[in-house]
Amino acid sequence: MASLPSLPVLGEQHFRQLQQLMRDASGIHLASNKRSLVAGRLLKRLRHFELDSYDDYLSRLTHPQYARERRLVVDLLTTNETYFFREYAHFEFLGQWLSGRGGPLRLWSAACSSGEEPYSLAMTAAEHTRGNEWSVLGSDLSQSMLGIAEQGIYDMAQARYFPEGWLHRHCLCGVDDMAGRLRVQAWLRNKVQFREINVVQPLPDKLGQFDVIFLRNLLIYFDSAQKQHIVRNLADKLRPGGLLFIGHAESIHGFNLPLRPVRPSVFERL
Structure with missing residues (x-):
């Protein structure tokens, strides 16, 4: 049986980069225990660009032409669950x-x-x-x-x-x-x-x-x-x-x- 492909790993350094991106864009601090949640939410963006690592993805985010993608990262990493008459x-x-x-x-x-x-x-x-x-x-x-x-x-x-x-x-x-x-x-x-x-x-x-x-x-x-x-x-x-x-x-x-x-x-x- 063929083995399943391994998932990309979001390392500490890359997580710190994302923490800084979120802090600069929104003021929000991503707690260290959110790393697996962040990795899961951004995995779909790696798949969208057909990338193999978070390093490749974060490199793209540094370029001016990816300003909309940086904004999308903020959207993806902000919890938006809500419903009418909550609480x-x-x-x-x-x-x-x-x-x-x-x-x-x-x-x-x-x-x-x-x-x-x-x-x-x-x-x-x-x-x-x-x-x-x-x-x-x-x-x-x-x-x-x-x-x-x-x-x-x-x-x-x-x-x-x-x-x-x-x-x-x-x-x-x-x-x-x-x-x-x-x-x-x-x-x-x-x-x-x-x-x-x-x-x-x-x-x-x-x-x-x-x-x-x-x-x-x-x-x-x-x-x-x-x-x-x-x-x-x-x-x-x-x-x-x-x-x-x-x-x-x-x-x-x-x-x-x-x-x-x-x-x-x-x-x-x-």
Whole structure:
């Protein structure tokens, strides 16, 4: 029996190069225990270029004509798993907070990935606010994820946590060649704007102020100093009394910020 071909090995030196690439491009630090995950995600790119080693692949990334490939590396190495109404208790509390409020209201999903979170914010605002004077911003550093978000088309499996009745009020369910898929309704898509923003970098001058900011499941990628820098910048974009939501597995304890806890992983701007 013929032996199977051996897989390329991502050595320590090449992993350090990728750590530096990610740090320069996004500010994200790849922990040393992520080496096997990184190797697995980039193996498909080696196969795409018909390369035998990570050394050959990393050599390509140093050339100016491979700028798009370097960006793709950042996309591949950033976890983008998400779904509608993830960590549902946050949306339940947000709905209570928004109930009866009039506009104008601005909500921001600051690490929106493929768009399920900002659309979940939009549906919550549509269900609970008084009037229609609200808007949602979804931002991410991944252009490919933002492209998916702008289309607003998802597998029906993503709808498993929708509150009762919301799917049919806010989405169209596909038929024929679109069977098994959904699309966020046009009027709701029009209430959501998407922008490429890296929250590690200085925020755009004309970003404005927000009533609600979701910054969930992103801080886990950064060290303590970076976390404090990011949260302070976003807190500056919150109106007094506005809410900041972070992931349940994240903490900003001891950061000396103008925020007070109101629920687990929910903070109010002082």
